[in-house]
Amino acid sequence: MKVIILGAGQVGASVAEGLVSEENDITVVDSDGVRLMALQDKLDLRAVVGNAATPSVLREAGAADADMIIAVTQSDQSNLVACKLAQSVFNVPTRIARLRSRDFLEDAGLLSEENFAVDFALCPEQVITDYICRLIEFPEALQVLNFARGRVSLVAVRAYEGGLLVGQPIKQMREHLPPEMDARIAAIFRRDQPVFPEGDTVVEAGDEVFLLAAAEHIRPVLRQLRRMMRPVERIMIAGGGNIGIRLAKTLEKRYEVKVIEGRKERAEVLANELDNALVLLGDATDEELLEQENIAEMDLFLALTNDDEDNIMSGSLAKRLGCQRVVALINRRAYAEMIEGGPIDIGISPAQVSIGTLLAHVRQGDVAEVHSLRRGAAEALEIVAHGDAKTSKVVGKRIDQIDWPSGVTVAAVVRNFEQAVIVGQTDDWTAITRHGEVVIAHHDTLIEAEDHVIVFCTRKKLVKKVEKLFQVGFHFL
Incomplete structure (x- = not known):
């Protein structure tokens, strides 16, 4: 399959990495030649430097015989124009666009064949918001994923010393469940290495265990491997960007939410758009501010700024000052692997979270x-x-x-x-x-x-x- 990816940022690079194979012919377009060179050195793909929203660049990238265009640049307008050109000029069969603005997403007619001709619109910020909301519902989990229109849940947890199943073969899990319930341990990772789960496999404390069950059964099953943490009630969010404001709007009806934003103009926007959440103008790495706002009483601290270092610093500080659980957005994979399991409980890679939705198409x-x-x-x-x-x-x-x-x-x-x-x-x-x-x-x-x-x-x-x-x-x- 011949695929053209427009944009070599975090999402574009992750998509390229996921699709490069003998069966896929990948071309990546970006205006940043240095970034493209780095990606080309890492992956077996073709690179074209230029504006993705112009016919000449799309033609040079091979749009005339492409099977799919994936427009994931930072600009909604460029992504929409590229999809329209791909349909009207080059007749590309499948067109996918990354869109951040709600205006485009809420009016489905704008994306129809007659208008911008987008077959599938990906909004990474909304995907990440939904992902974090699932983590809030299951505070003991490392990852929570849904399948089959929400009928099945897959939850990753860290097995703890004293758990009912720890130290026992996994075939005994059925003995701890009611007759009408069933579940499956889909995978076990021990010291970062996969352990194939068979009936006689023994779960050890510290194992990362992926449990799968019908959505209505997942909580009783979780009790076999994890201490159930108290439900989340109080949340502090560092960063009022696209993800921070989406999440605050989603959470403020059910939880006590505080948002820390360092830019005065942005803080004013947040204060006007949010109904119940408290907006604080300040620096999330300011120890005095966190203590004044009772960080030790918070159930969850979410570091959601665009800066990895700020997220790591503010998250580590929040944990040291007594916050029960800390989640941080980390764009660099090396950082995420390094910090997770220390002061920061979960490091979320935005590109890795959102890429699954796109890969399904x-x-x-x-x-x-x-x-x-x-x-x-x-x-x-x-x-x-x-x-x-x-x-x-x-x-x-x-x-x-x-x-x-x-x-x-x-x-x-x-x-x-x-x-x-x-x-x-x-x-x-x-x-x-x-x-x-x-x-x-x-x-x-x-x-x-x-x-x-x-x-x-x-x-x-x-x-x-x-x-x-x-x-x-x-x-x-």
Whole structure:
């Protein structure tokens, strides 16, 4: 597949890294020649220096015979113009744009074929906001991801000394769960190395464990491996940029929120747009300010500025002054790996969080969801099985009959989305329903046509092999 990526920033570079392979011919366009050279030295791709929103540059990049344009420059206007040119001048089949402004995202008609011709709009700031909100709901988790339209949750936790399952084989987890509940340990990472989870595998304290279960069952399952922390009530946000204001608006109705912003003009904008959150003009690395605002009583400190060093410093200071939990945005991967698990509990890479949404629209086969795990080292896929026993390598077969690559775990299958399932009660008369049947995968689980299969790949290079397994033979109609 021939793909042109417009923009070589954090998102563009991450997308390029995720797509470079023998099957993909990648060209990256950016006006910064130095940045392009660095990316070209690192990855096997072609680079074009120039303005991505001009026909001549798109032509030089090969738009005339491209299969896809991914416009992820810093400018919404450039991304929109590039998509329109790709459609009207070069007839590129698939056009994806990164958009930050709500104006474009809220009016779907602007992105239609007749207007800017955007097939899929990616808003990284909103993706990151949703991601952080899930972490707030599960304060004991390192990562919380959803699959199958929210029917299944995958949660990464750190196993602690004294947990019910720690020191025992994982097959005993079923003994701790009610009969109507099932779950799967999809992967274990011990001292940064993957441990393939089998029935006799023993969980050790300190292991990073990825638990998967139906969304309504994930909390009871979590209790097997983690102490349940008290619910989050008080949150302090450092940084009132695009992510900070989106998050504050989302959280202020349910939580006590304080936002620290260092720019006077921006602080005034925040104060006008936020209803309940308290906006503070100041420096989040100011120890006196944090103490005055009772940082020790905060349940969560979120360092969300555009500066990695500021986020690390303010987050470390907040933890030293007594804040229970600290999350920081860290753009540089080396920084994220270095600081996580110290004063900062979770380091979030914005590019790695948002890339999964985009990759789901790029992957070969019918991939419904992609989540980048462990800062891009591993991936979890939700992939739809098509065909029948004659045309597919997976349909009509038990999981133990399929030749899965080493390092791949099938965690769950979701089927029959038209089927309503009662998952709880709000009162004696009102049932809580969800759509789709969740089947936690075991060795004898049969994969059926149109099943959504959730697969965990401990190494990124395994993804292509999994996609090939799900490809349907040519004679399938």
